[in-house]
Amino acid sequence: MNQPVIHQFSVVNALMAGLYDGSFPAREVLAAGDFGVGCGNALNGELVVIDGQIFRCTDDGNVTRGDPDELLPFAEVVAFAPTASHEFSARLDRTGLEAWITALAGNPNQFYAIRVDGEFEHMLVREPVRQHHPYRPLAEVMSTQREMTLPTTTGSLVGFWAPPIFQGISVAGYHLHYLDDARTHGGHTLDYTLSRGTLHLQPLAGITLRLPTTPAYAAATLISPTSDADIRRVESRSAR
Numbered sequence: 001m002n003q004p005v006i007h008q009f010s011v012v013n014a015l016m017a018g019l020y021d022g023s024f025p026a027r028e029v030l031a032a033g034d035f036g037v038g039c040g041n042a043l044n045g046e047l048v049v050i051d052g053q054i055f056r057c058t059d060d061g062n063v064t065r066g067d068p069d070e071l072l073p074f075a076e077v078v079a080f081a082p083t084a085s086h087e088f089s090a091r092l093d094r095t096g097l098e099a100w101i102t103a104l105a106g107n108p109n110q111f112y113a114i115r116v117d118g119e120f121e122h123m124l125v126r127e128p129v130r131q132h133h134p135y136r137p138l139a140e141v142m143s144t145q146r147e148m149t150l151p152t153t154t155g156s157l158v159g160f161w162a163p164p165i166f167q168g169i170s171v172a173g174y175h176l177h178y179l180d181d182a183r184t185h186g187g188h189t190l191d192y193t194l195s196r197g198t199l200h201l202q203p204l205a206g207i208t209l210r211l212p213t214t215p216a217y218a219a220a221t222l223i224s225p226t227s228d229a230d231i232r233r234v235e236s237r238s239a240r
């Protein structure tokens with residue numbers, strides 16, 4: 001079987017280094033895949049790519065449609081064609097759901113695309129605050145992120161599992177964004193409880209990577225002794 005691959009634009013460590021100016025037109029990202037995650041130019045919102053459309057979740061709590069001409073600093077997408085599904089009818093917290101997905105996926109050393117459509121409680125999402133030059137590293141910027149809890153909500157988790165050895169290129173482990181069915185709320189997920197829902201899972205054969213060609217990228221220091229700890233802090237609830 002010819003498994004699809006993730007198409008990724010830039011690397012997470014470039015964001016960590018404060019490279020928030022976009023390089024990749026959103027329309028090129030969409031041409032590479034109809035499903036995934038990303039972030040807006042100048043960190044203007046978390047992006048959810050679902051069913052071939054880009055939605056931007058911004059720090060004012062709103063969701064708007066992405067602009068196809070916008071240059072994105074980071075995105076990862078896939079042509080979503082799940083090959084397995086699983087119904088959840090009992091409540092599961094985030095840790096419990098992730099443990100289920102890990103068990104159902106079966107191979108922690110490959111990538112998976114993950115979509116969970118369902119009802120959620122206590123959905124805690126965050127959106128970054130739009131940045132202005134001179135940019136500061138992401139670990140500093142995220143101390144100002146906006147967090148919002150949706151008490152009950154119906155929508156979709158959208159994102160990926162990446163093998164641990166890809167930390168810094170991608171986000172190791174689970175990286176899931178959320179968008180509600182009404183397309184009015186969403187963001188990068190920090191915590192939630194699934195009331196009931198359906199997992200759609202797609203194993204992926206690998207990853208293709210496009211790197212920025214900007215002078216800022218050429219001059220950036222992309223790895224430091226604190227890279228791993230910084231990513232873990234930025235991607236989790238303890239970022240605040």
Ligand SMILES: [Zn+2]
Nearest residue numbers: 037046177188
């Ligand atoms: Zn994210």
